[in-house]
Amino acid sequence: xxxxxxxxxxxxxxxxxxxxxxxxxxxxxxxxxxxxxxxxxxxxxxxxxxxxxxxxxxxxxxxxxxxxxxxxxxxxxxxxxxxxxxxxxxxxxxxxxxxxxxxxxxxxxxxxxxxxxxxxxxxxxxxxxxxxxxxxxxxxxxxxxxxxxxxxxxxxxxxxxxxxxxxxxxxxxxxxxxxxxxxxxxxxxxxxxxxxxxxxxxxxxxxxxxxxxxxxxxxxxxxxxxxxxxxxxxxxxxxxxxxxxxxxxxxxxxxxxxxxxxxxxxxxxxxxxxxxxxxxxxxxxxxxxxxxxxxxxxxxxxxxxxxxxxxxxxxxxxxxxxxxxxxxxxxxxxxxxxxxxxxxxxxxxxxxxxxxxxxxxxxxxxxxxxxxxxxxxxxxxxxxxxxxxxxxxxxxxxxxxxxxxxxxxxxxxxxxxxxxxxxxxxxxxxxxxxxxxxxxxxxxxxxxxxxxxxxxxxxxxxxxxxxxxxxxxxxxxxxxxxxxxxxxxxxxxxxxxxxxxxxxxxxxxxxxxxxxxxxxxxxxxxxxxxxxxxxxxxxxxxxxxxxxxxxxxxxxxxxxxxxxxxxxxxxxxxxxxxxxxxxxxxxxxxxxxxxxxxxxxxxxxxxxxxxxxxxxxxxxxxxxxxxxxxxxxxxxxxxxxxxxxxxxxxxxxxxxxxxxxxxxxxxxxxxxxxxxxxxxxxxxxxxxxxxxxxxxxxxxxxxxxxxxxxxxxxxxxxxxxxxxxxxxxxxxxxxxxxxxxxxxxxxxxxxxxxxxxxxxxxxxxxxxxxxxxxxxxxxxxxxxxxxxxxxxxxxxxxxxxxxxxxxxxxxxxxxxxxxxxxxxxxxxxxxxxxxxxxxxxxxxxxxxxxxxxxxxxxxxxxxxxxxxxxxxxxxxxxxxxxxxxxx
Ligand code: PHE
Ligand code: ZN
Numbered sequence: 013x014x015x016x017x018x019x020x021x022x023x024x025x026x027x028x029x030x031x032x033x034x035x036x037x038x039x040x041x042x043x044x045x046x047x048x049x050x051x052x053x054x055x056x057x058x059x060x061x062x063x064x065x066x067x068x069x070x071x072x073x074x075x076x077x078x079x080x081x082x083x084x085x086x087x088x089x090x091x092x093x094x095x096x097x098x099x100x101x102x103x104x105x106x107x108x109x110x111x112x113x114x115x116x117x118x119x120x121x122x123x124x125x126x127x128x129x130x131x132x133x134x135x136x137x138x139x140x141x142x143x144x145x146x147x148x149x150x151x152x153x154x155x156x157x158x159x160x161x162x163x164x165x166x167x168x169x170x171x172x173x174x175x176x177x178x179x180x181x182x183x184x185x186x187x188x189x190x191x192x193x194x195x196x197x198x199x200x201x202x203x204x205x206x207x208x209x210x211x212x213x214x215x216x217x218x219x220x221x222x223x224x225x226x227x228x229x230x231x232x233x234x235x236x237x238x239x240x241x242x243x244x245x246x247x248x249x250x251x252x253x254x255x256x257x258x259x260x261x262x263x264x265x266x267x268x269x270x271x272x273x274x275x276x277x278x279x280x281x282x283x284x285x286x287x288x289x290x291x292x293x294x295x296x297x298x299x300x301x302x303x304x305x306x307x308x309x310x311x312x313x314x315x316x317x318x319x320x321x322x323x324x325x326x327x328x329x330x331x332x333x334x335x336x337x338x339x340x341x342x343x344x345x346x347x348x349x350x351x352x353x354x355x356x357x358x359x360x361x362x363x364x365x366x367x368x369x370x371x372x373x374x375x376x377x378x379x380x381x382x383x384x385x386x387x388x389x390x391x392x393x394x395x396x397x398x399x400x401x402x403x404x405x406x407x408x409x410x411x412x413x414x415x416x417x418x419x420x421x422x423x424x425x426x427x428x429x430x431x432x433x434x435x436x437x438x439x440x441x442x443x444x445x446x447x448x449x450x451x452x453x454x455x456x457x458x459x460x461x462x463x464x465x466x467x468x469x470x471x472x473x474x475x476x477x478x479x480x481x482x483x484x485x486x487x488x489x490x491x492x493x494x495x496x497x498x499x500x501x502x503x504x505x506x507x508x509x510x511x512x513x514x515x516x517x518x519x520x521x522x523x524x525x526x527x528x529x530x531x532x533x534x535x536x537x538x539x540x541x542x543x544x545x546x547x548x549x550x551x552x553x554x555x556x557x558x559x560x561x562x563x564x565x566x567x568x569x570x571x572x573x574x575x576x577x578x579x580x581x582x583x584x585x586x587x588x589x590x591x592x593x594x595x596x597x598x599x600x601x602x603x604x605x606x607x608x609x610x611x612x613x614x615x616x617x618x619x620x621x622x623x624x625x626x627x628x629x630x631x632x633x634x635x636x637x638x639x640x641x642x643x644x645x646x647x648x649x650x651x652x653x654x655x656x657x658x659x660x661x662x663x664x665x666x667x668x669x670x671x672x673x674x675x676x677x678x679x680x681x682x683x684x685x686x687x688x689x690x691x692x693x694x695x696x697x698x699x700x701x702x703x704x705x706x707x708x709x710x711x712x713x714x715x716x717x718x719x720x721x722x723x724x725x726x727x728x729x730x731x732x733x734x735x736x737x738x739x740x741x742x743x744x745x746x747x748x749x750x751x752x753x754x755x756x757x758x759x760x761x762x763x764x765x766x767x768x769x770x771x772x773x774x775x776x777x778x779x780x781x782x783x784x785x786x787x788x789x790x791x792x793x794x795x796x797x798x799x800x801x802x803x804x805x806x807x808x809x810x811x812x813x814x815x816x817x818x819x820x821x822x823x824x825x826x827x828x829x830x831x832x833x834x835x836x837x838x839x840x841x842x843x844x845x846x847x848x849x850x851x852x853x854x855x856x857x858x859x860x861x862x863x864x865x866x867x868x869x870x871x872x873x874x875x876x877x878x879x880x881x882x883x884x885x886x887x888x889x890x891x892x893x894x895x896x897x898x899x
Contacts, residue, residue: 015636015842021332029155030061031103036157038147039665040127040212042118042134042165047078047127049114049583051147054157056107067100067110069148070141072126076148095878098148114147121145122806122847130276131235133211134170135289137282140332140391143203153329154434156200163208164192165754170210172233176285177202178267197285199265200432202328207284209272215238216246220253221368222263222424228253233272244307244699245271248314253351259303260423263323271295271314275772276807278850280313281397283320290317292771298817299697299738301774304704306739311353316717318345322427326862330434332391336383336459337498339395340403343855347404354701357574358636364549364575367405371397371552372464374654377860389892392850393406398462405552406458411497412522412550413455414448421447454526455497463488467525468556473540480504480537482512485529486553498525501573504541509570513537522550542566547573561587561615565622568641569721578640581626584619585644585670586653592648593659594667612673620677625682630686636705639712644671647823657866660823664786668719675720684721688726689713697738704740711744718748726756731759743777750781765800775802776813783818790825791832794818805844808851819858826858827865831872834859838876842883842888856893874898 036055041047057063076093078084081104092099098112121128126145127136136142144151161175167189177197184191195208216239217231221688230249232242245821251269256262277291286459294313297306323345324338351359374380374397383396383403388394411419429438437459441452465488473480482502486495500523504511513534523532534541542563546555557667567580623642631638647667651658652807675682689710691703714732718725725748732745742764749760761782770776779800782793794814797803819826819837828834837858845852862873880886881894 013397020387020389023331023384024888026331026333028060029058029150029152030065030622031055031067031150032058033150033157034107036159038159038161038210040146040161040163042163044119044169044172045117045894046724047116047118049116049147049311050078051112051114051149053110053112053149054107055103055110057105063813064102064105067103069098069112070151071097071114071148072141072145072558073116074148075115076112076147077115078111082108083111084750085716091548098537112148116146121857122807122848124276124278124848126278126852127208130274132169133209133274134165135209135272136207136284136856137275137278137289138206138284139204139282141204143206146206149203151203153202154206156202156328156432156434157199158198159206160194160196161206161208162192162194163210164190165210167191170212172209172213172215174207174209174233174270174272174287176205176287178286179331187795199285199326201285201325202434205283205285205325205328207282207287207289209233209287209289212236213244213272216242218246218250220250220264220269221256222264224254226264226267228264228267228269230269231271231534232295233270234292235273235275238296241298241301242273243534244740245273245290245295245310248311248455249312251353252315252318252349253564255318255352256322256345259348259352260322260345260420260427262319262427265322265326269318270825271317275809278808278848281317283317283324285321285325288317290314292811292812293776296773297699300698301739301768301771302699303740303743303777304699304707307699307704308350308354312346314348315349316342319345319349326432327427327430328434330436332388332394333384333386334436335391335394336399336403336406337435337440340383340405341407341440343400343404344407346560347408355636355705356636358701360548360575361578361637361640362734363401363404367397367401368652369646369648371401371861372554373648373861374398374857374862375402375462375464376652378863378899379666379857379860379893382460384459386460389895390853390889392889393853393892402552409458409497409551410444410452410455413524414450414773415520418448419444448589454495458495461488461491461496463490465498465551465553466556467498467500467546467551467553469543469544469545471559473537475540478535478537480534480541481531481544482534482543483529483672484523484530486524486525487528488758493528495526495528498553499523500525500545501547502543502545503547504537505544505567505570505572506539506541507566507570511537511539511541513541521547532645544571544573545577546576547571549562549577560582561618565618568622568626574637574833578627580617581623581641582645584615584622586614587617588644588651588668588670589650589663592669593654593662596679612646612669616670616673616675620674623674623679624678627678627685631685631709633711634705634822634859635689636701639705639708640711640821642674642707642712642716648820651823651861651864652865656864658861658864659869660827660864661829664824668774671716671719671835675716675718678716679720682717685713686710686717707740707744711741714744714748718751721754726752726754730756730760739774739777743781746778747781750785751786769802769847772802772807772809778812779803779813780817780821783814784821786822786824788825789827790818790822791828791836805847808848811840811851811855816855818860819855827869827873829868829872830868831876833872834876838880842880842886845887845890849889853889853893858892859897862897 037052039050073095118127118129125142161172173193175195180194182193213233214236215233220228232246234242270289273290273292273295275292281290319342323341329337426443445452468485471482503512513536515534517532561584564580564584568577571577592679647663650663689706729745729748734740749757841852841856
């Protein structure tokens with residue numbers, strides 16, 4: 013248990029290491045409780061450091077067994093050692109070797125940082141600071157070393173031994189039942205990219221030849237018997253490798269590329285050099301167990317980790333404040349890959365939905381921080397939607413501002429100037445500045461300012477002159493007033509289609525808002541236009557513009573930009589829900605039964621009619637897009653839009669009412685649509701985007717049927733559940749049933765739970781589905797499921813599925829007025845903190861928006877958080893989140 017009081021680390025305090033470590037030779041003898049690590053470090057003074065400084069190595073829960081300098085044992089007064097560090101008081105001021113022997117217990121390691129065992133497989137996780145749990149080291153990303161690793165283990169227990177880089181010598185250790193393998197990684201890397209794996213694993217593999225003609229063996233390792241479920245991931249690796257060559261000119265640089273799936277993993281996956289280690293959720297897939305969303309996520313995460321080989325590994329980060337340098341950039345790269353593999357428009361809408369659902373609330377609450385934070389107490393708490401998703405939006409804005417050619421040239425320059433280095437955000441921006449000749453210093457404010465900027469827009473049309481004037485004003489609450497550089501992709505749309513208007517300040521469809529406010533004028537505008545602003549979501553801002561529903565529905569019909577067509581429908585629905593939710597909240601209860609279509613009013617009717625017309629015209633041409641247009645903003649989106657005095661029950665009722673109205677209005681279309689989208693009998697399953705899109709729309713129709721006509725919906729869902737040939741359709745049917753209380757639901761849930769009793773990843777979907785039922789009985793259901801044999805606090809996926817989904821996806825029950833939902837979360841965080849502080853802290857961030865709630869609910873949340881803060885013995889991870897959440 014960590015007991016240190018949190019210490020704040022600041023960007024402004026950065027200074028280079030006093031020592032460097034050029035080479036690391038590791039000899040790791042794996043054993044369940046008594047693993048021995050012998051590390052030989054080639055150390056030298058750093059010319060950029062302080063001469064004669066002590067050598068201060070990081071450690072965490074280590075037992076020191078031996079220490080030698082240039083082969084000589086050190087006298088006891090020459091060093092100080094504890095589980096948390098090793099200091100040489102007066103190291104030689106010349107190159108020397110230090111040999112350190114440590115002992116660790118991988119079986120006891122439930123934090124899943126450092127070396128641990130997952131389902132009997134030895135594996136490591138070293139980002140951000142896990143390597144110090146293996147051996148004493150300069151565990152900071154600007155110390156780059158060449159690693160040679162000898163791994164030894166029992167032959168039966170761990171027939172497969174994997175390390176970073178390329179394989180070398182391997183063989184038996186005579187007379188012991190043990191064997192070894194040596195791996196050598198020629199590319200200097202920081203310790204956080206170190207990895208090893210030892211265990212009993214199945215392997216699928218394929219050859220790849222790089223654009224430079226290098227032969228590579230690509231392999232994916234999974235739990236025995238699951239080989240066939242790794243084929244999709246293997247194919248995704250090969251496609252990623254080809255794509256990074258074509259899109260960014262980046263070839264692979266070793267003879268092997270290995271991916272290993274493990275079932276206990278704190279995050280999604282990890283980009284260790286040549287040996288990516290994955291949460292098995294992002295590797296394993298077949299039609300019986302994986303949904304279309306799972307396939308898409310696997311493709312994206314495989315690509316993400318692979319792309320890190322350049323954006324993260326060849327060019328790494330100088331310090332953890334620069335985390336977005338690898339993460340924002342790599343998210344941007346994986347988003348581009350997925351857009352090329354799938355439908356760009358559909359993918360973009362998905363990206364923005366995630367950004368708004370996760371990053372916007374973070375940026376609006378107490379955990380808000382700049383994309384490049386300036387201070388942290390626990391770096392593991394900064395792997396956030398802001399660093400990742402907003403970080404990716406910043407890179408995308410650079411491309412929008414510079415255009416694709418200068419952007420690509422800037423990327424090439426960034427890679428070549430920084431190859432083999434630990435770089436900064438400044439290095440990144442200077443590459444683009446050099447290639448484009450532009451000054452990006454004002455743009456750089458995006459990295460420094462927390463909060464989501466608002467842009468308000470107002471237009472006026474002069475029929476006489478045919479001019480349209482558009483005024484834009486930006487604001488960032490809490491900012492210092494210096495404006496951001498905001499690319500606004502835009503166009504004008506008329507009653508019958510897009511307008512050909514001209515404005516000299518718009519280049520390639522983009523106006524750059526650089527001042528606090530600005531006004532631009534379009535000529536040749538014969539009719540009053542509807543402006544289509546932030547096409548493709550060209551900047552991560554909130555747009556405020558007083559458009560009427562009729563104008564928005566014109567955009568839905570006629571805009572050339574698919575993102576803004578979707579956005580138009582969302583905006584209309586948002587206003588309808590907001591109006592109703594706020595009216596309801598003021599009414600003070602008692603209106604339970606009166607939610608019928610008859611109450612809906614002309615605005616909701618016009619919305620439903622527009623969606624009906626849209627479906628008739630386009631549903632079958634682009635089902636994936638149509639499914640998105642039919643979807644309403646989430647309850648969380650509505651809460652964020654309100655910003656204060658949030659009553660989740662009122663939002664839930666208002667949103668349900670609009671869904672019901674939409675379902676009833678479209679009722680006559682739903683069955684024919686489902687029939688038209690059904691696959692031909694006997695057609696084989698394909699996870700491709702077009703097939704997934706047809707399933708998405710058919711299931712959106714089923715969902716509307718379920719709310720419009722629960723009886724017919726139940727029947728249809730039961731029939732689909734019985735006939736489904738894939739997990740997407742089965743889970744969609746089960747989700748519809750889950751929303752309709754009654755015996756059919758309980759029967760279906762029970763049967764599903766039994767059928768997949770031995771499939772933990774499928775049970776996760778089942779846990780999450782039940783945890784998000786918006787009914788009072790859900791708390792009891794969760795209590796029951798916590799005792800399910802498959803549930804375990806030691807497995808992050810299980811905890812996220814059952815408890816995380818509750819906190820994130822069940823606003824009415826999590827934020828119950830009686831505080832019971834908050835209490836459930838808090839109890840879980842406290843219990844989990846003793847097992848896995850990182851996951852406990854992550855779970856605690858579900859309280860991030862507590863101040864937005866109406867006073868009764870927010871004071872419940874505040875009390876529970878304060879009570880937790882008073883408990884002794886909390887981890888640094890949880891202490892840090894608590895302090896910031898309550899600040
Ligand atoms: N670097 C990993 C990724 O984004 C995320 C990660 C961070 C994994 C810390 C484990 C621990 O690809
Ligand atoms: Zn990453």
